[in-house]
Amino acid sequence: MIELKNISKKFTVKNQSIVALNQISLSIKSGKIFGIIGKSGAGKSTLIRSINLLEIPDSGEVVVNGVNLLSASQAELTLQRRKMGMIFQHFNLLSSRTVFENVAFPIELMGLSKAEIKQKVHSLLEIVGILDKADQYPSNLSGGQKQRVAIARALANDPKVLLCDEATSALDPSTTKAILKLLKEINERLKITIVLITHEMDVITSICDEVAVMKQGEVVEHGTVEEIFTNPKQEITKKFIKKSLDIDLPTFYQKQILPVDATSNRLIYKLYFSNIASYSAIILSMQNNFNVNTQVISSKIEYAGAVNFGTFFLEVQFNENNEAAVAHFLKSNHFVIEKVGYVRSNN
Numbered sequence: 001m002i003e004l005k006n007i008s009k010k011f012t013v014k015n016q017s018i019v020a021l022n023q024i025s026l027s028i029k030s031g032k033i034f035g036i037i038g039k040s041g042a043g044k045s046t047l048i049r050s051i052n053l054l055e056i057p058d059s060g061e062v063v064v065n066g067v068n069l070l071s072a073s074q075a076e077l078t079l080q081r082r083k084m085g086m087i088f089q090h091f092n093l094l095s096s097r098t099v100f101e102n103v104a105f106p107i108e109l110m111g112l113s114k115a116e117i118k119q120k121v122h123s124l125l126e127i128v129g130i131l132d133k134a135d136q137y138p139s140n141l142s143g144g145q146k147q148r149v150a151i152a153r154a155l156a157n158d159p160k161v162l163l164c165d166e167a168t169s170a171l172d173p174s175t176t177k178a179i180l181k182l183l184k185e186i187n188e189r190l191k192i193t194i195v196l197i198t199h200e201m202d203v204i205t206s207i208c209d210e211v212a213v214m215k216q217g218e219v220v221e222h223g224t225v226e227e228i229f230t231n232p233k234q235e236i237t238k239k240f241i242k243k244s245l246d247i248d249l250p251t252f253y254q255k256q257i258l259p260v261d262a263t264s265n266r267l268i269y270k271l272y273f274s275n276i277a278s279y280s281a282i283i284l285s286m287q288n289n290f291n292v293n294t295q296v297i298s299s300k301i302e303y304a305g306a307v308n309f310g311t312f313f314l315e316v317q318f319n320e321n322n323e324a325a326v327a328h329f330l331k332s333n334h335f336v337i338e339k340v341g342y343v344r345s346n347n
């Protein structure tokens with residue numbers, strides 16, 4: 001268990017004081033994956049670096065496994081820090097050392113024999129899936145492979161906690177997915193608590209159990225991912241969720257949208273929903289009740305635990321003049337609707 005109690009941190013730059021963290025309190029349960037999301041400058045890095053005291057808060061308490069790190073002896077602090085591995089956006093590998101030597105680096109300080117070091121490094125490289133790269137230098141690796149080396153190195157001391165400082169921000173979407181999958185496997189297989197910071201809601205939904213939303217040095221909202229997605233309270237949280245679901249109308253349709261004042265019997269809506277289990281049944285009943293034909297043009301639907309949420313473009317072809325009733329029906333079934341525009345009638 002990690003407990004942050006009322007931690008604050010200011011930086012002074014050219015006689016100007018910047019509040020990076022303002023009275024933050026958070027509890028992070030053992031074995032969970034805890035995500036911290038916020039825009040650039042919100043204080044995420046300062047917060048995650050406070051957990052292992054890479055950044056020392058001005059006030060408050062950082063309690064890890066019952067030990068208040070800010071008042072711990074140097075020996076106790078060293079011990080607790082060893083139980084926390086960390087990975088970074090730009091990997092921070094030693095370029096003059098091979099993959100094997102990078103991972104061996106923290107183990108060499110543990111006083112193990114050469115054979116024991118070799119065995120340990122091999123098992124770590126196997127976990128992260130790059131044993132075949134052991135003799136390569138970091139410059140010969142892709143971004144995803146470099147992050148795998150960094151993860152293996154962070155696991156070398158058998159930590160209980162892995163801190164991930166924007167670990168996927170420098171990676172392309174498919175590599176990001178693979179690294180997040182690896183982090184989830186590590187969490188489950190090695191029972192390691194993971195704390196990660198990100199500015200992407202997709203990262204939170206793909207692997208986190210709980211999330212804290214930061215804004216201007218404060219945690220403005222936190223809870224399980226399901227709770228936050230079902231009932232986001234803060235405007236910034238709503239924006240992050242909406243952004244993660246955003247999709248564009250396919251170009252083919254964009255080209256067909258009529259001028260603003262034109263009307264036809266074919267209308268395109270952009271619909272947002274959260275936690276509507278039977279969203280397709282609602283569309284079907286709309287079709288039957290209002291004598292309209294519908295077609296989903298494109299969609300993005302995600303899950304946070306058991307809660308679904310999504311966006312889709314829906315083309316509605318009216319056979320009667322009942323557009324207002326249809327819009328009312330969608331709203332009363334908890335869709336947020338946006339009228340995108342009319343497209344030319346088929347006839």
Ligand SMILES: Nc1ncnc2c1ncn2[C@@H]1O[C@H](COP(=O)(O)OP(=O)(O)OP(=O)(O)O)[C@@H](O)[C@H]1O
Nearest residue numbers: 011013018020038039040041042043044045046047
């Ligand atoms: N070493 C430092 N010296 C001066 N100011 C700092 C320092 N570190 C952070 N800050 C300031 O503290 C605030 C929070 O920064 P922090 O890096 O924690 O935010 P962040 O949410 O991680 O942002 P990003 O996503 O851009 O990394 C910012 O205004 C930043 O400029």
